[in-house]
Structures are given as C-alpha cells and as structure tokens.
Amino acid sequence: MIRKTLMTTTVTAIAITAVFATTGTMPGVSDPARMESLYQLHCQGCHLPGGEGFPEHDVPRMTDTLGHFARLEEGRRYLIQVPGSFGAPIDNQDLAEITNWMIYTFSPNTVDETFKPFTAEEVSRLRKAYDGDILAKREELVDALKAAGNYPDSTQ
Numbered sequence: 001m002i003r004k005t006l007m008t009t010t011v012t013a014i015a016i017t018a019v020f021a022t023t024g025t026m027p028g029v030s031d032p033a034r035m036e037s038l039y040q041l042h043c044q045g046c047h048l049p050g051g052e053g054f055p056e057h058d059v060p061r062m063t064d065t066l067g068h069f070a071r072l073e074e075g076r077r078y079l080i081q082v083p084g085s086f087g088a089p090i091d092n093q094d095l096a097e098i099t100n101w102m103i104y105t106f107s108p109n110t111v112d113e114t115f116k117p118f119t120a121e122e123v124s125r126l127r128k129a130y131d132g133d134i135l136a137k138r139e140e141l142v143d144a145l146k147a148a149g150n151y152p153d154s155t156q
C-alpha cells in the first residue's frame with residue numbers, strides 16, 4: 001500500500017515535470033520535438049542545426065539575436081515575412097510555433113518575461129500584410145538593435 005502510494009506520487013511528479021517541460025518552459029510551442037523536425041526538414045540546410053547559419057554567406061546567425069527582433073513591432077513583421085519563413089510550406093500555426101521554438105532554442109538569452117509568443121492569428125495577419133520590401137528592413141532593424149546594444153557585434 002505504501003509502495004503503491006509512493007509510486008503514484010512519483011508518477012504524478014514525473015507527469016507534472018513533463019507537462020512543465022513542454023508547456024511551462026516554451027509558451028506558444030505545443031510540441032517542441034515536432035518543431036525540431038520541421039526545422040530539420042525546412043530550415044536547417046541553410047541555418048544549420050544550432051542556428052549558427054553562414055554569416056560569411058549572408059545567412060545570419062540566429063543565436064543570441066531573435067528575441068531582440070521580437071520585442072519590436074517591425075521586428076516581429078520581419079521574422080515572419082523574411083522569405084525563409086513567409087514562403088515555408090507550413091501553416092500559420094506551425095510558423096508561429098517554429099518561430100517561438102527557434103527563439104527559445106537559439107536565442108534563450110534574449111527572452112525575458114516581456115516576450116509575447118507568436119500566435120497563428122498574428123502570423124496570418126503578418127503573412128497577409130506582406131508587401132515585398134522586407135529584406136531592406138533587415139539592415140534598418142539590425143542598426144537599431146546594434147545602437148541599443150542588442151545585437152552581437154562580431155557578425156553582420
């Protein structure tokens with residue numbers, strides 16, 4: 001009987017930990033493992049497994065940067081309208097979740113309690129608002145982030 005109670009307690013504790021691991025630490029990501037697979041399938045070829053990219057070939061690093069973009073309204077528009085995201089063959093829910101997943105996974109130091117996870121609604125709105133000028137926006141955004149000390153110096 002005691003043994004059974006102990007076991008139940010342990011199982012409950014493990015279940016709670018698992019729930020926290022998937023929902024508590026990554027709000028806005030319902031299944032981190034699935035997002036990792038989607039990333040491997042659609043993004044990793046250019047962005048590399050750790051998000052380090054090829055800065056010398058114009059694929060920017062996504063390490064220690066993404067949450068800074070996500071704090072600015074124009075930065076949020078950029079993260080969703082950049083061609084690799086905008087044109088990815090995944091629906092708005094998955095694009096919201098993979099973006100949140102990349103932010104937590106590659107740029108955890110840039111996430112604080114003010115971070116607002118992307119939702120399917122926001123992604124849908126931003127995809128519909130695409131007007132083709134988004135790459136010019138990057139330079140402007142990175143300059144603003146650098147001026148605020150929020151972009152690593154060593155890369156583009």
Ligand code: HEC
Pocket residue numbers: 039042043044045046047058059060061062065079082083084085088098099135138
């Ligand atoms: C063919 C190569 C390629 C693939 C595949 C690709 N990207 Fe990109 N990505 C780029 C390049 C290059 C940039 C820099 C902006 C530009 O020139 O498009 C970029 C920039 C980004 C950025 C903004 C980072 C920054 O600092 O500018 C995000 C976010 C992003 N990509 C997400 C994705 C996601 C999500 C996928 C997969 C669904 C993906 N990309 C697939 C090449 C790629």
